Amino acid sequence: MFCRCENRFGAEPNELVCPVCLGYPGTLPVINQHAVDLATRLALALGCVVERRSVFARKNYFYPDLPKGYQISQYDEPLAEGGSVPLPTGGNVRLHRIHLEEDAGKLLHEVPGGGPLPGRSLVDFNRCGVPLVEIVTEPEIRSPEDAQACLQTLHQILLYTGASDGNMEEGSLRCDANLSLRPAGSDALGTKTEVKNLNSFRHVARALGYERERQLHILAAGGRVEQETRSFEPASGVTRSLRSKEEAHDYRYFPEPDLRPLVLTEGRIERQAELLPELPWVKSARFRNAYGLRAEEAALLSGSASLAAYYERAVAAHPTGAKSIANWVMTEILRELKQQDVQLIAPERLAAIVALVDSGELSTTAAKDVLSEAWGSEESPDQIVDRLGLRQVRDDRQLEAWADAAVAANGKAAAAYRDGRKQALGYLVGQVMKASRGTAEPQAAREILRRKLA
Ligand SMILES: [Zn+2]
Incomplete structure (x- = not known):
């Protein structure tokens, strides 16, 4: 965020570091323009107001993975405010703010690829100084399921805008989830607890589900919920206290004296607005209208920008087959995509196979064989059909x-x-199919048999 170190996961520990992010005395931070632009684009996608002027602030605390003794963040004048995250159920989660900051390093409590380190920890500063946006929602999510859905939609927008690779296993997207209860009919929220560093969608829902039950038990027994930070253990599904309010930090925020306020010109913000892609929910609505897809189909196909582009290229090659291509992409293509490192079949080639099915020249079963042959081959689907003798026989x-x-x-x-x-009759149709080695067009065969037996 403030130096020129490469932002890459998986490097050797302390390989991607420099005097700035290691907090050496006398170094000075310089704001990363690209990070500012990406955060601006993300904020615009979420409908936030991007501030023409925001201020970086020092958040002071000591921790072994934070060599400067403070983190450069934003406090009372963040980059963006307002906006919302649309939920698939139709609702909206309003956003409070989005601000820019630098990430901290990582503490390792065991040797990478080795055993535990009793009484000791290792520090990897590679992540120190990596640009981070913190996105804060208003306290208006009402269920663990909605919290998970909200994070999933955010994830989708991060990928669409290119603001992040969204890789949760590598820590590119992490969630701190807060939860508080209140009596039915009351407006005042009870004391909240925070579950830190959740790194999967499912964990968010599970941690909040556990936390809701835990707080409910305390309140039902007449107790009081402690304001505290907790961690989630995926294996057992429980949350555990990390630190209570008494140990809470006083961060003594003050404006970062080494950086002037961040001032964005109108033109700079407009340029990011122009770079915004068609957003997933807009794309999904267009897919429903233009291709006659059901809501769930449209949502699935617009789920990632690359899948949506793939689908539309195939439809462009076989425009009357939008519905059948959707079915093929959602089943055969997605199944292959789940394998790692798969080179997808070109959408035009998929469209050619679907067109053969739509014209009745190829059965759906045979088409699956053609698809697997065509995957990673230069041969045209037409040639494959002929070579394998799969063309459906409709010749009377x-x-x-x-x-x-x-x-x-x-x-x-x-x-x-x-x-x-x-x-x-079904048995006899089966015999015809067998004799034709699957190439007889079943409907036509059925008609002919019925006529003959009448
Ligand atoms: Zn650096």
């Missing part, structure tokens, strides 16, 4: 020949059908 003479053979070889089934046992 060929179908009639198979049907005659099936009736002749299965006299019992034919007689049963004529006696009114209609399910016998």
Whole structure:
């Protein structure tokens, strides 16, 4: 945020450091313009008011992963205020503020890849000074599930705007969740507790669910909830106290004397507004209207900008197949995407396969074989269909020949059908499919058999 160190996860400890982020005496911070621009774009995407002037402040505390003895953050004049996060259920979570700050380093309590270090800790300063935005909501989320949904939507917006890679396992997105209870009908919120550093969507919902029950038990027994910071243990699903209010820090905030206030020109903010992509909920609504998708389908396909772009490229190559392409992308393509390091089949090639199904030349079952052949191959779907002999046969003479053979070889089934046992027809269709090695168009085969047996 204030030096030129690379921001990269997974480097050797203390490899990505310099005198500025290590807090050497005499060094001076310089604001990272790109970080400011990304935070501005994110704030605009969330509908915040971006302040023309904001102020960096020193947040003073001592901790081994914070070599300067203070963190440069923003306090009473943050970068942005207001705005909201839309929930998939239709509601909105209003935002209080968004501010910029620098991250702290990391304490390791065991040797990386090795055993525990009794009584000792190691410090990795690589993360020290990494740009961070803190996004603070108003206290108006009413359930652990909504909290999880809110964080998931935020995650989506981070990826859409390119403000973060959103990788929670690498700590690119972390959540501090606060919870307080109040009697039904009352406006005053009770004492809150904070669960720190939640690094998965599910953990947010589980930690808050546990915390709600814990506070409820205390209050039901006539006790008082302590204001404190807690941690969540995923294995047991419980939260534990980290520090209470008595140990709470007095951060003695004051304006950072080494930095002038951050002043953004109108033009700079406008440029970020122009760079905003079509946002997920806007895209989702457009998918519903333009392609006739159901709400859940549209939400799934607009869930990531790259998946949405993939879908639209395929639709562009086969415009009448928007619905069927949606089905293929949501099943076959997404399933492959879950594997790591998958090179996706080009959307135009997927569209060509779907077009063959839509025109009746390829059965859905055979299309799946073609898809797996076409994945990572240069051959066109058309060539693959011919090479594998999968093109569906709708030629009446060929179908009639198979049907005659099936009736002749299965006299019992034919007689049963004529006696009114209609399910016998299915068996005969199956025989035609078998004889045609799956290439007979089943509907046409069924019609021909029905006519012959009538
Ligand atoms: Zn540095």
